[in-house]
Amino acid sequence: xxxxxxxxxxxxxxxxxxxxGWMETPVDFSPxxxxxxxxxxxxxxxxxxxPREWSPEDEDWKLPPNWRDIVHQGFVERLEKYRSLKxxxxxxxxxxxxxxxxxxxxxxxxxxxxxxxxxxxxxxxxRKDFTLAxxxxxxxxxxxxxxxxxxxxxxxxxxxxxxxRRCSLxxxxxxxxxEVTMMARELLHLCGIGINWIMEPVxxxxxxxxxxxxxxxxxxxxxxxxxxxIEEVTGVRxxxxxxxxxxxxxxxxxxxxxxxxxxxxxxxxxxxxxxYLDLDYTMSTYASEGGxxxxxxxxxxxxxxxxxxxxxxxxxxxxxILGGECGHMWRVINQYMDTMNGDNQGPQMIxxxxxxxxxxxxxxxxxxxxxxxxxxxxLMKHGKLNLDPSRNDHLRVTFHDSCNPARAMGxxxxxxxxIKNVCNNFFEMPKGTxxxxxxxxxGGSGLNTDEIMEIRMRGGLPRGNALRYVQxxxxxxxMACICAIDRATLIPLAxxxxxxxxxxxxxxxxxxxxxxxxxxxxxxxxxxxxxxxFEDEDDDWTPPNA
Amino acid sequence: MNALYSLLFVFLLVFIPLFGVGxxxxxxxxxxxxxxxxxVIFILGFAYRIFKWGKSPVPFSIPTTxxxxxxxxxxxxxxxxxxxxxxxxxxxxxxxxxILTFRSLFRNSSASLHEVKGEPVVAYASAKWLxxxxxxxxxxxxxxxxxxxxxxxxxxxxxxxxxxxxxxxLQIGAPVLYQSDLLIIAGLLFLLFRRLADAKLRxxxxxxxxxxxxxxxxxxxxxIYMRYYAKVDVIAIKELTMGxxxxxxxxxxxxxxxxxxxxxxxxxxxxxxPFSKLMHLGxxxxxxxxxxxxDSRIRHHVNPWNDPNIKPHSYEAYEKDFGPMMAEAxxxxxxxxxxxxxxxx
Numbered sequence: 001x002x003x004x005x006x007x008x009x010x011x012x013x014x015x016x017x018x019x020x021g022w023m024e025t026p027v028d029f030s031p032x033x034x035x036x037x038x039x040x041x042x043x044x045x046x047x048x049x050x051p052r053e054w055s056p057e058d059e060d061w062k063l064p065p066n067w068r069d070i071v072h073q074g075f076v077e078r079l080e081k082y083r084s085l086k087x088x089x090x091x092x093x094x095x096x097x098x099x100x101x102x103x104x105x106x107x108x109x110x111x112x113x114x115x116x117x118x119x120x121x122x123x124x125x126x127r128k129d130f131t132l133a134x135x136x137x138x139x140x141x142x143x144x145x146x147x148x149x150x151x152x153x154x155x156x157x158x159x160x161x162x163x164x165r166r167c168s169l170x171x172x173x174x175x176x177x178x179e180v181t182m183m184a185r186e187l188l189h190l191c192g193i194g195i196n197w198i199m200e201p202v203x204x205x206x207x208x209x210x211x212x213x214x215x216x217x218x219x220x221x222x223x224x225x226x227x228x229x230i231e232e233v234t235g236v237r238x239x240x241x242x243x244x245x246x247x248x249x250x251x252x253x254x255x256x257x258x259x260x261x262x263x264x265x266x267x268x269x270x271x272x273x274x275x276y277l278d279l280d281y282t283m284s285t286y287a288s289e290g291g292x293x294x295x296x297x298x299x300x301x302x303x304x305x306x307x308x309x310x311x312x313x314x315x316x317x318x319x320x321i322l323g324g325e326c327g328h329m330w331r332v333i334n335q336y337m338d339t340m341n342g343d344n345q346g347p348q349m350i351x352x353x354x355x356x357x358x359x360x361x362x363x364x365x366x367x368x369x370x371x372x373x374x375x376x377x378x379l380m381k382h383g384k385l386n387l388d389p390s391r392n393d394h395l396r397v398t399f400h401d402s403c404n405p406a407r408a409m410g411x412x413x414x415x416x417x418x419i420k421n422v423c424n425n426f427f428e429m430p431k432g433t434x435x436x437x438x439x440x441x442x443g444g445s446g447l448n449t450d451e452i453m454e455i456r457m458r459g460g461l462p463r464g465n466a467l468r469y470v471q472x473x474x475x476x477x478x479m480a481c482i483c484a485i486d487r488a489t490l491i492p493l494a495x496x497x498x499x500x501x502x503x504x505x506x507x508x509x510x511x512x513x514x515x516x517x518x519x520x521x522x523x524x525x526x527x528x529x530x531x532x533x534f535e536d537e538d539d540d541w542t543p544p545n546a
Numbered sequence: 547m548n549a550l551y552s553l554l555f556v557f558l559l560v561f562i563p564l565f566g567v568g569x570x571x572x573x574x575x576x577x578x579x580x581x582x583x584x585x586v587i588f589i590l591g592f593a594y595r596i597f598k599w600g601k602s603p604v605p606f607s608i609p610t611t612x613x614x615x616x617x618x619x620x621x622x623x624x625x626x627x628x629x630x631x632x633x634x635x636x637x638x639x640x641x642x643x644x645i646l647t648f649r650s651l652f653r654n655s656s657a658s659l660h661e662v663k664g665e666p667v668v669a670y671a672s673a674k675w676l677x678x679x680x681x682x683x684x685x686x687x688x689x690x691x692x693x694x695x696x697x698x699x700x701x702x703x704x705x706x707x708x709x710x711x712x713x714x715x716l717q718i719g720a721p722v723l724y725q726s727d728l729l730i731i732a733g734l735l736f737l738l739f740r741r742l743a744d745a746k747l748r749x750x751x752x753x754x755x756x757x758x759x760x761x762x763x764x765x766x767x768x769x770i771y772m773r774y775y776a777k778v779d780v781i782a783i784k785e786l787t788m789g790x791x792x793x794x795x796x797x798x799x800x801x802x803x804x805x806x807x808x809x810x811x812x813x814x815x816x817x818x819x820p821f822s823k824l825m826h827l828g829x830x831x832x833x834x835x836x837x838x839x840x841d842s843r844i845r846h847h848v849n850p851w852n853d854p855n856i857k858p859h860s861y862e863a864y865e866k867d868f869g870p871m872m873a874e875a876x877x878x879x880x881x882x883x884x885x886x887x888x889x890x891x
Contacts, residue, residue: 006666007664007666010659010661010666013659015745015746016745017745017746017748017749021749022749022750079602080601080602081602081603081605081851082602082603082604082605083599083600083602083603083604083832083834084604084608084834084835085602086598086599086602087599087829087832087833087834090595090599090823090825090829091823091825091826091829091830091833092823092826093755093823093826094747094750094751094752094755094823095651095676095680096744096746096747096750097650097651097654097676099746099747100655100656100657100746101655101657106657106668111746111749111750114746114750116750117749117750120750131821132821133754133821133822137753140548140551140752140753141752141753141754142752142753142754165610168610168835169610169612169650169653170650170651170653170654171650172644172648172650172651172680172830173826173829173830173833173836174610174644174650174830174833174834174835174836175833175835176608176610176835179608206859207859207864207867208864208868209864215868215871216868216871216872216875216877217868217871217872217874217875217877220875220876220877221875242877243872243877243878244878245878285872285877286861286864286865299605299606300853300856303852303853303856304856304857304858304859305858307856307857307858308858308859311858311860311861312861315861315880333843334840334842334843335606335607335608335842336606336842338842338843338846338847339605339606339607339842339846339847339848339849339852340849340852342846343854359618359619360618361618362618362844363615363616363617363618363843363844364618364843364844365843365844365845366842366843366844366845366846367842367843369843370618374617374618377622377623378618378619381619381622406611407610407611407612408608408610408611409611409615409840410611410612410613410614410615410616410626410630410840411615412613412614412615413614413617413622413623413624414617414623417622417623430670432655432670433670435613436611436612436613436629437653461666461668462657462668465666465667465668466668468665468666469667472665497666
């Protein structure tokens with residue numbers, strides 16, 4: 001399943017629907033079209049039903065014998081629990097405004113990737129099971145009986161939706177495909193159908209505290225390495241407190257920042273900033289994950305994983321929580337956290353107040369949790385940071401709005417404010433591809449796995465093409481973002497659609513620009529690449545024929 | 547195929563009153579019984595659907611935010627109040643703009659693929675036709691409904707006379723041409739044409755989509771026929787309709803059969819309405835991605851089925867699990883015993 005070359009893939013996109021109706025068009029189950037199923041031991045570790053070895057390629061998915069009943073009952077239960085589901089099953093008029101808003105449709109042309117049709121995959125069953133017209137006039141009203149083929153089709157297409165909610169912005173009734181996808185995935189889980197790329201992080205996060213399963217001592221080691229690297233670049237040894245009690249703030253960021261390049265440079269940026277401020281804070285290995293793959297699994301799992309944040313704040317006696325750069329993490333915090341777990345806030349928690357500027361974050365009065373770009377922009381506005389933006393002059397930067405902070409929060413101007421304070425060269429991608437209309441990295445909602453790389457590259461076309469535009473027009477060579485999944489997924493995306501553009505977190509740029517007290521003259525950036533003017537330093541190599 | 551079925555079905559519906567009244571002389575059935583029944587179905591059905599939606603809670607606050615949030619410093623970061631509301635009033639304005647001006651549809655764009663100098667280009671163009679014609683259709687429908695109130699109210703309220711006056715203000719022809727008659731037909735034909743012409747839309751369109759379009763076209767066409775061609779006896783019709791409104795049923799003779807066709811199609815629409823996608827009329831008011839303020843970080847939102855028994859994997863269990871390694875890495879332990887590990891235990 002080699003991914004075709006970019007221009008070949010682009011030429012292969014055809015928006016003409018197949019000759020057969022969508023109910024008659026079979027689904028392609030060849031490898032590359034699906035994510036690997038969750039391993040049985042993973043499902044067992046979190047008590048999910050029907051753990052077993054199976055493959056989507058097989059005819060027999062080893063469903064429980066009463067799977068139809070399970071799905072039906074699960075559907076009934078969710079219709080009673082979620083007005084959104086009931087409403088979104090009923091009121092779509094199939095106007096098609098959503099069709100070409102989905103990155104997966106734009107890049108694939110597969111009509112089942114039109115949000116309206118993705119939802120119809122489920123509505124067709126709803127109409128059959130729950131409406132009178134659907135029961136009697138089956139075919140004409142777009143209803144069908146739940147068969148194994150339908151369930152299999154759900155697995156393919158509800159794992160080709162990144163829950164980015166771009167369609168819901170354009171829908172005249174606000175129908176949100178993310179809600180439909182979430183419900184479909186919950187129903188699939190009831191039958192033991194899930195993907196490993198989501199369920200393993202869920203299981204890890206539950207036990208070890210983070211998606212990657214980094215155990216506490218290893219976590220401490222990695223953080224220590226980063227402290228070393230910061231010293232290498234700046235000559236300053238920053239502190240990095242872990243699991244310490246009695247600090248004002250607990251800082252929680254996605255574990256991708258600890259583990260993966262280029263997230264680690266963002267993490268270094270955080271450490272440097274906190275050191276600069278002499279911030280009274282700690283991090284935690286128990287709550288070492290900001291992200292929450294429970295959001296992509298079930299509401300119960302989301303609550304269970306999220307509950308660690310307040311639990312750990314209480315145990316350590318922290319008064320409020322500072323959150324790192326992560327997309328879906330902030331959807332959970334903004335739209336779910338206080339509803340699910342607000343009751344578990346300890347009495348020590350207060351409305352967050354920036355200890356350096358005195359700013360009270362009233363907009364986080366309920367959650368007690370502040371986004372790092374809110375925190376940093378506040379410092380900048382009050383002139384509390386000594387910055388040298390010219391240390392980012394080798395970078396020509398654009399900014400990718402992550403779906404969730406954009407469309408489930410509205411955190412649009414704060415990160416831009418931060419970037420513009422630390423970079424002299426900032427360029428926006430075209431209108432229609434940024435801010436609330438931003439395009440997904442095509443790896444959100446747990447789809448950032450390599451076995452579906454072609455699907456990801458197809459879905460990445462709109463973002464990649466907008467990036468290509470600013471690369472050609474403004475020589476952009478760096479795309480900043482505020483999401484750990486983006487920092488992983490946008491790299492292959494940029495390599496594919498706009499080769500030459502690198503990806504960074506916003507606080508990597510802050511780290512580069514921030515002048516630490518007592519630091520040595522910087523000759524390289526946090527990636528340990530030479531700054532302009534220092535290219536030859538420690539470098540004996542001379543170009544041939546020079 | 548789905549379009550054809552729907553068209554045929556509407557034709558069939560036209561024939562029912564033609565035969566029923568034209569040949570069968572069942573004027574009372576078609577003039578009173580059927581419309582009254584349909585009206586009752588509409589009212590009860592509509593209420594039932596709203597009640598049924600309302601019965602399910604909104605467990606989470608899930609507005610789709612369409613602009614800058616209410617920031618900690620609203621002066622530096624100007625809130626996009628109508629697209630990302632945080633309080634009741636702002637949310638009300640967002641809903642009003644959505645319902646009265648179809649704001650989300652106004653955002654509509656169309657994506658297309660091009661090759662420019664051998665480079666792939668994805669282009670987005672503004673696409674407001676759907677917005678425009680949808681607006682024309684819905685507002686014309688509203689004006690027509692208001693105009694028709696004159697048949698059910700005595701004395702006729704000022705806003706009905708006003709709507710009628712404005713609608714005929716161009717003073718073309720006799721009887722005066724109502725612009726809404728033209729515009730609703732234009733809107734409907736565009737919506738139908740779009741559904742048939744766009745391959746993507748044709749692919750997803752069901753009988754549920756074509757049938758109401760053809761039905762409403764039939765209603766509009768029969769109404770236009772009555773007014774401008776058959777020139778039906780409006781006085782007699784008002785006698786009948788006032789009878790319906792006052793439950794004092796009376797069916798005057800000499801009402802043209804086209805009236806019964808019109809009334810029958812309207813009856814079908816009323817009875818069909820609560821069980822169809824047309825319920826978006828009621829549903830849009832309840833849509834949680836639009837009618838909720840983005841304030842769940844500021845104020846507590848209650849989930850009635852939130853399960854307090856769901857607890858995180860506890861720190862105690864975690865420390866037990868990893869105690870020895872934590873001790874070795876110099877991480878503080880709540881229970882020093884855990885440094886020894888659990889192997890022996």
